[in-house]
Amino acid sequence: MSLALLLGLLGQAQAGEVTLWHAWRGDERLALDTLVEQYNAAHPGTTIRPVFVPYEALSSKIEAAVPRGNGPDLFVYAHEKVADWTDEKFILPVELPADGLHPVTVDALRLREQVWGWPLAYKSLALYYNRALVPTPPATTDALLATAEALHGPDRWGFAWEASSAYANAPWMHGFGGGVFDTDGAVRLDSPGNVAAFRFVQTLAALGPAEPSGALLTQLFNEGSVAMIANGPSFLGEVGAVDFGVAPLPTVSATGRAAAPYITVDALFLAREGAEARAFADWMVADEAAEVRHRVGKQMVANTRVEVTDPRLVAFRQQLDTAVPMPTRPEMAQTWEPLARAMRRLVRGAITPEEAASEAAFQYTIVSRPSPPAADPRPWVVAAGLGLVAAAVWLAREVRGAPIARWRFAFAWVAPAFSAMTLLVVLPFVVGAAVSLFEYDQQAWTFVGLANFLDILLARDFPLTSPLSFWSTLAVTIAWTVANVVLHVGIGVALAMLLREPWVRLRGVFRALLILPWAVPSYITALIWKGMFHRQFGAINGLLALVGVEPVSWFAHWSTAFAANVTTNTWLGFPFMMVVTLGALQAIPRDLEEAAEVDGASGWQRFHLVTLPLLKPALLPAVILGSVWTFNMFNVIYLVSGGEPDGGTDILISQAYRWAFTRGHRYGYAAAYAVLIFGVLVLYGRVANRFASRKVV
């Protein structure tokens, strides 16, 4: 009774407060904050509380929080997840004002005859051109090709876009009559239209800079090295001192159709019913607030009554007439990776357009494979019960003979650490591992028994040598771990041996600088290394050019991509081994070595026969820990090579991540991967232990 009263009071205390999650930064954020302040001042009963969440975390946070009642009242997100979220009942249908909102933006949010959000702003690609180099923008793809060819020179290009991104190539796919879905609404990646688009992409990419990433496009356009790029409205804020214009993307000469980019609509979604939240959202899309979002936030707003005066922005509004709303169907999420993978190879010239199309289609069949059939959970419950009983019996037996009482105090000393670890490390892992017996599909969990494990271990879906197969990934992971640990220990020990000599000048300075890689967060340095390995603009190729080596496409071949990953991780990992060795060396008396020297042992013999055996006891545990960490080193693989080429340099943990998050939420499959990773490491631990106990003691 009193609890109910308390809950009621809490509910009341929060009434009138509307929480709003968003990932807007810069000018968009400024506009939102201004509007919220204005709204709160004008509505004394209501407090809108905007909460910024980084884009990477926003969707997972929504999906974790909303179903448990911890979510916000409103949130801003792109419309592409509408289907997922309506299925999960995360969001509620809304009523929009009768007119003023561009119909394309409203349609993007429509599903099952209802509208599921307030359209705020839209984004799509358009053509940016440098006026000094291109007086009039090309209206057709033939003209685009001609301009790109005419302006192509050493370190100068006519046109560049993110040629290996599925999003950036969508305009060509649509323009050539292809696309992700066929007319029946089924996924079809190898349609004739797509093949024609891929042929165009290959020709055009050959006239552009290598490995064009978003950051590189910005730089090249600002330098004047690239005359035209395809980019979204957020690029407006990044253009430097270039005199530029924006035009809609050209018409495809072969078909006469417009090259139609995707538009994504940023919308306000209602996660919790509330009159205040609805009122605020209505106000946000209405004229006055839309005007502020356009002027201050530089948004392309969905409200058509806001007058767009800047001719550059007019181009985006024109682009809206031909653009295709990003499909919201769940299959869409599974097409990105197959398309991107095929496009990367296509752009490198490794495959023909026809091969790229069939490759994309084949990869899609793999990632969209139907779930394994449901299994009967009853035998499993029985087995789990028997297992628990067996464990209890085993424990009882162990305990009976042991002098527990005598050691009670010792248990008290370990209990805090051990119980905290059991609760917050072991328990989440057991829960996570249990997921491997299920399959997640269309928001429903099905018990499938060991089907995920069998699929993985028997490599049912792909040949054993495919980069997607567990066994070839395991081989790569082992090669990765061995290469790293050998280099970490080799370099670490070598440096420690050099640094311990008392006659070395500036020892403190060297030591301090050499441990620097350890102190800087690895996700920062991994991104820096990725940039250094760029083919045309990276520092590594720049240095190689100084000694006359041709530029290397680091991520185009397995061996060089693997080498790039290993280099990065070696850089990150050697300081740990160096410091461990320095510490161990302090405890080794020099007289032994000196005695060996007197006996005429060479430098190498002294190290090999005297120092190294003494170092081993200290190094072995560090090596075991280091290899376990390397085995699961996600950051470097994900950020440096990203698995390129074609997933060949992915290790087990990055594969698990991809199955869970970028290949359409195959959580059960990913969890089975995680359990297998754990199994492999436990096996390794046992072997290493045996090895250690024989050699060390």
Add this chain to the structure above:
Amino acid sequence: MRSPGLARVVVTHAALTALTVATIFPVLWVVKMALTPSSTFSMSVNPFPTEVSLENFSAVVGTHDATGSWLFGRQLFNSLLVSGITAAMGVTLACTAGYALSRWNFPGRDRMMAAFLLTQMFPGVVMAIPLYLLLDALGLLDSMAGLILVYSTTTVPFATWNLKGYFDTIPKDLEEAAMLDGASRWTTFTRIILPLARPAIAVTALFAFMTAWNEFILAATLLGDERAYTLPVVLNGYVGEFSAEWGNFAAGAILVSLPVTALFFILQRQLVEGLTAGGVKG
């Protein structure tokens, strides 16, 4: 020992210099990115900035929220608080456990050591969602307390291993003498062992501090409010989906790295002495 020959001295210094230059090269790049006004940044071999401005730093440090309060300061404080308490809690838990594991051969000790190592083998990918559910059940969601609890437990296994390794090197005679004089087990531990283990405690605390200081995925998921964010979450926000503010990212990266780098330099001696990772020293 004979004094080294000239050739050896020259080669040693040359090798050290070459490796050090290679090591700091990427770091210089971060510095260059941070100091160059973002629109003019260009990738080239030269790691030194051609144009220096502090605009990225002032943009990062000067962030304010809608109510005008100083966000960066607040987030820096959060980071210090979370990392500091994590280090303190992690080390406290690990000290007693490491000591017991080092001194007493109680039944199940080796299994427990193995269990601590096993936790290092758990792939983090599967842990985030169950952790979220667990903290939700404990009512610790959207709070720094929950985050601190998670961080400090994840640091416990390595911390325990490292401290146990160091305690192993402290001779038992000292405690035995104290116990003969009537000191309790606890007094011996706090008065004799802990002061002797200072280097290892410093290093272990540094690692625990770093774990919390650099982590952003759990922090972004488990913290509810921008005013509660730690710095890595904010830093990650600079590299968004459609546009990346690399200059701000680099400036933030330097600001985030500075305190830890400073700690590394201050604790250099302890680092070399106190890092045993469970190893037995001579």
